[in-house]
Amino acid sequence: MPPAPSLPLPPLALYVHFPWCVRKCPYCDFNSHALQGELPANDYVDALLRDLSTQTDAAQGRALQSIFLGGGTPSLFAPQALARLLAGVRERLSVAADLEVTLEANPGTIERGRFADYRVAGINRVSLGAQSFDPAQLERLGRIHSAADTQRAVDELHASGLTNFNLDLMYGLPQQTVAQALADIGRAVALQPAHLSVYQLTLEPGTVFAGRPPAGLPDSDLCADMQQACQQQLAAAQYLQYEVSAYARPGRRCRHNLNYWRFGDYLGIGAGAHGKCTRVEDGRLAIVRSTRWREPRRYLASVAPGASGAVTSATVPGTELPFEYLLNALRLNEGFEQSEFEARTGLAFTALGEPLALAQRRGLLLRSGSQWRASELGFNFLNDLLALFLPATGTVAGAAGMAATVRSVRQNFPIRPGAWA
Numbered sequence: 001m002p003p004a005p006s007l008p009l010p011p012l013a014l015y016v017h018f019p020w021c022v023r024k025c026p027y028c029d030f031n032s033h034a035l036q037g038e039l040p041a042n043d044y045v046d047a048l049l050r051d052l053s054t055q056t057d058a059a060q061g062r063a064l065q066s067i068f069l070g071g072g073t074p075s076l077f078a079p080q081a082l083a084r085l086l087a088g089v090r091e092r093l094s095v096a097a098d099l100e101v102t103l104e105a106n107p108g109t110i111e112r113g114r115f116a117d118y119r120v121a122g123i124n125r126v127s128l129g130a131q132s133f134d135p136a137q138l139e140r141l142g143r144i145h146s147a148a149d150t151q152r153a154v155d156e157l158h159a160s161g162l163t164n165f166n167l168d169l170m171y172g173l174p175q176q177t178v179a180q181a182l183a184d185i186g187r188a189v190a191l192q193p194a195h196l197s198v199y200q201l202t203l204e205p206g207t208v209f210a211g212r213p214p215a216g217l218p219d220s221d222l223c224a225d226m227q228q229a230c231q232q233q234l235a236a237a238q239y240l241q242y243e244v245s246a247y248a249r250p251g252r253r254c255r256h257n258l259n260y261w262r263f264g265d266y267l268g269i270g271a272g273a274h275g276k277c278t279r280v281e282d283g284r285l286a287i288v289r290s291t292r293w294r295e296p297r298r299y300l301a302s303v304a305p306g307a308s309g310a311v312t313s314a315t316v317p318g319t320e321l322p323f324e325y326l327l328n329a330l331r332l333n334e335g336f337e338q339s340e341f342e343a344r345t346g347l348a349f350t351a352l353g354e355p356l357a358l359a360q361r362r363g364l365l366l367r368s369g370s371q372w373r374a375s376e377l378g379f380n381f382l383n384d385l386l387a388l389f390l391p392a393t394g395t396v397a398g399a400a401g402m403a404a405t406v407r408s409v410r411q412n413f414p415i416r417p418g419a420w421a
Helices: 041-053 079-092 114-121 135-140 147-160 178-190 220-236 255-261 296-302 318-329 338-345 349-361 376-380 382-387 396-411
Strands: 012-018 064-071 095-105 125-131 165-171 195-200 240-243 246-248 265-269 274-281 284-292 311-315 365-368 371-374
Touching: 012 041, 012 255, 012 274, 041 079, 041 265, 041 296, 064 079, 064 255, 079 095, 079 114, 095 255, 114 147, 125 147, 147 165, 165 178, 165 220, 178 195, 178 220, 195 220, 220 240, 255 265, 255 318, 265 284, 318 338, 318 349, 318 382, 338 349, 349 365, 376 382
Parallel strands: 012 064, 012 265, 064 095, 095 125, 125 165, 165 195
Antiparallel strands: 195 246, 240 246, 265 274, 274 284, 284 311, 365 371
C-alpha cells in the first residue's frame, strides 16, 4: 500500500493522569483508586516530571497546544502542586501562547476559594463532574457531592474568572424519566457553563455496576428518547453539538478533546496514561502508542531515579490505522477531510477501500466534496459503522489486539454513548 504524500506532523497535546479519588464510583472504569492514607503529592509530581523528561524527544520541536489534568480526581492536589507541575512542563517543552489547560474536578472535593488559586497556578479551563442534580440519582451513582456542592463550585468558578468550564452530566440513570433528564439539563444550563458533556450511563466491564446492575435502568428506546430531548433542549439554549457527547457555546469547544478526535498526537504521563506520537521512519509515518503502569505504586517505582522506566510502546500496524482514525474522527459532527486522513495516518485515502463504499450504500456515511461524516443513522449506529472498518485479521490474537487498541484510545478520555464498546 503506497504511502500518501509527506505532510507535517499533527498538533501535540499532553495528558496527565492523577489516579486517586476519595471513593471509587460504581460505574467508573477509568484508572482510579480510592485514596488510602496521605496523598503523595510531592512524590507524584516529581514522578510526573521525570516521566515527561524521558519523552521530550517525541515532541520533535512542536509546542503543546493543550494540557489536560485528568483522573481520578486531580483537584485532590493543591494548587501549589499543580503550579509546580505546570512550571516543570514549561521547562521541558515549548507551549503555545494560547495554551488550554484543563483541570478535572469533583464538586465534593473543592474547598471554597481554591479555584482562584488554581487559576493563578495556570489552569484556564475546568471540567466539573456534576453528573446529576437529583439527590436520589447522586446517591445511586455513589457520588460524594450534592447539588448544592455543584452550585457552590460553579459560583466559585464564576467568582474566580474561570468562566470556561464544562459540566459532565449523565442520562439513562436508574428509574429516570425523560422529564427528570431534562430537569438536569435545565439546572445545568442555568449555571452558564461554556461547555456540557452529556453521557448515557453504560455498564462497563469490571465495574461494580457491571457485576450488580442497578434496578430500573431505562431500556434503549427510552434512552434514545432522553438523548433526543436533551439535544433539543441544549440546542434551544445555544449549546451546539459538535461531537457525540459534547455541546458548547460558540468558540468554547474543548481543544484538547478535538485533538483526540482529529487524531492528533499526545504525550501521556502518570499512572495508566496512554500516549500517541507520530514519527517518520524511512520516509513513512509511524504511529506509536505507549502505555504506563496502572497501579500507582508500580508507576512510582517505575519512574524512580535509576529505574528501567514506565513505558510500554508499540507501533500501530498500517492495517489498523483506518479503524483507529475513524474511531475518533467519526464522533465529530463535521466528520473529516480526505486530506486530513492522509496527513494523520500516512496512508492513501484508497486504504479505506470497499468498507467506505459499503457505508455509503447503507446510508451510514455521507460525503460532501472531500468531507466525510456519519449520517444521522450512522450516529445512531456508530458501532455498526465502525465495525465495517475493522481489519480482517481472522485470528483471536488479532481481535484481542484491536480490543486493546480500543481500551487504549478510551483511557485518556471518555467514550460513552454510541461508541465502540
